[in-house]
Amino acid sequence: MTRIDATFQRLKAEGKKAFVAYVMAGDPDYDTSLAVVKGLPGAGVDVIELGLPFTDPMADGPTIQLAGQRALEGGMTLKRTLALAAEFRKTDRTTPIVLMGYYNPIYSHGVAAFLKDAGKAGIDGLIVVDLPPEEDEELCLPASAAGMNFIRLATPTTDARRLPKVLQNTSGFLYYVSITGITGAAEANAGIVAPEVARIKASTDIPVVVGFGIKTPESAEAIARVADGVVVGSAIVDLIGNGRPVAEVLDFVRGLADGAHRA
Numbered sequence: 106m107t108r109i110d111a112t113f114q115r116l117k118a119e120g121k122k123a124f125v126a127y128v129m130a131g132d133p134d135y136d137t138s139l140a141v142v143k144g145l146p147g148a149g150v151d152v153i154e155l156g157l158p159f160t161d162p163m164a165d166g167p168t169i170q171l172a173g174q175r176a177l178e179g180g181m182t183l184k185r186t187l188a189l190a191a192e193f194r195k196t197d198r199t200t201p202i203v204l205m206g207y208y209n210p211i212y213s214h215g216v217a218a219f220l221k222d223a224g225k226a227g228i229d230g231l232i233v234v235d236l237p238p239e240e241d242e243e244l245c246l247p248a249s250a251a252g253m254n255f256i257r258l259a260t261p262t263t264d265a266r267r268l269p270k271v272l273q274n275t276s277g278f279l280y281y282v283s284i285t286g287i288t289g290a291a292e293a294n295a296g297i298v299a300p301e302v303a304r305i306k307a308s309t310d311i312p313v314v315v316g317f318g319i320k321t322p323e324s325a326e327a328i329a330r331v332a333d334g335v336v337v338g339s340a341i342v343d344l345i346g347n348g349r350p351v352a353e354v355l356d357f358v359r360g361l362a363d364g365a366h367r368a
Contacts, residue, residue, distance in 0.1 A: 108201040108229045109254050109277040112151055113312045113333070123278075123334025124149060124325070124365035125314060126358055127205065129156035129172035130189050131181025132345055138176075140351045142193050146200045148355040149362025154232070154336065157186050157206030164234045168339040172346055183210045183219070187226040194227035203256060203277075205232040208244065216244055220251045230254035230277045238270045245274050258282055259305060268308055278312040279305060280336065283319075283328070293318035299331035322364030329368030337361050 106114075116123050126145050131138050145153055158176040162169065190202055204223065211219045211233065223231075231248055238245075238257070245255040254277025261284070263271055272279065281302060283293035293315065302313050315328050316336030328335045340361075344354050 107252065107254050107277065108199065109152065109203070112201050113278065116151060116334075122329035122332070122365050122368045123151045123312065123314060124329075124362040125152040125154055125203075125316070125334055125336040126150040126341055126361075127154035127156060127316075127336060127338030128345065129158060129169065129176050129342055130186040131158060131176035131179055132156075132172040132342065133175050133348070134179050135181065135185065135189065137345075137351065139189055139192055141345065141354055142189065143196065144351060144355045145358060146197060148359040149366065150200070150358060151334070151362075152201045152203060154203045154205045154338065155186065155190060156338075157183060157204055157210060159207045159210060161209075162207065166339060168343050168346065172342045175346070183214055184222075187222055187228070190223075190228055191226040198227075201229040202227060203230040203232055203254075204228050205234075208233050208236050211244065216247055220247060220253070223253070224251055228253065230256050232256045232258070232280060234258060238273060241274050249274065249276065254278075256280055261301060265304075268305065272309050272311075275309075275311065278314045278333065279309065281305060281313050281315045281332070283315050283317045292320065293324060293328055295324075295327040295331050298328060302332045319361075322360045325361045325364035326368050329365040335365050 158173040158181045248255045256277050257271050257275040258280045259271050260282040283298050305313050312333035314334040315332040319325050319335050319337050320340040325335050
């Protein structure tokens with residue numbers, strides 16, 4: 106059982122929904138990013154999504170694109186991202202970390218070397234948005250064999266024929282994208298999301314967590330009521346990009362987490 110599996114099992118026993126927070130590794134710099142990440146569990150975050158900076162983040166909107174650019178300009182790399190995770194693990198052995206990004210940096214590092222290094226750094230799961238299920242032998246299956254969850258995305262356009270393929274090797278949780286389009290583009294609507302989550306849950310026992318378009322404690326609560334958890338990324342990254350102090354960022358995160366946990 107991974108830390109992700111254990112976290113969802115614990116939350117279910119407590120009758121609570123999961124709050125997942127996304128931040129870009131190295132944004133706006135290594136030290137500030139590490140301070141934010143270290144503060145997330147205390148702000149109520151159940152699972153940390155750590156963005157891996159990449160030059161061509163095709164699924165991301167301007168907020169996260171700019172965060173990646175800032176991180177890359179500050180010298181952030183895959184190795185430094187794993188170093189940040191390892192530093193976090195020195196004081197937190199329980200909070201799951203999901204590394205979210207694109208396949209190119211992993212491929213360049215070498216899959217076997219990456220999985221070894223990521224395991225040592227304390228990474229629990231992967232979201233690699235540009236690797237479809239047809240490419241599971243590239244990374245998904247080796248990651249699963251190495252004891253990591255491989256988390257897949259489903260979207261409003263994932264129909265009944267496609268869904269079984271998406272689910273077949275997914276573990277940890279399924280990330281349901283609440284809107285069509287890029288990150289930060291629109292606001293999630295619980296009334297629209299609810300039947301889609303129910304449709305997916307009819308086909309799988311793994312938790313379904315909803316992301317994209319959740320920006321306030323109220324929307325976090327509304328979406329969490331119809332799912333197993335929520336993800337907030339752009340709204341947090343936007344504060345970091347605007348140069349807000351770490352304490353202010355964490356206060357904002359705490360409000361979002363409280364909203365999700367009220368559901």
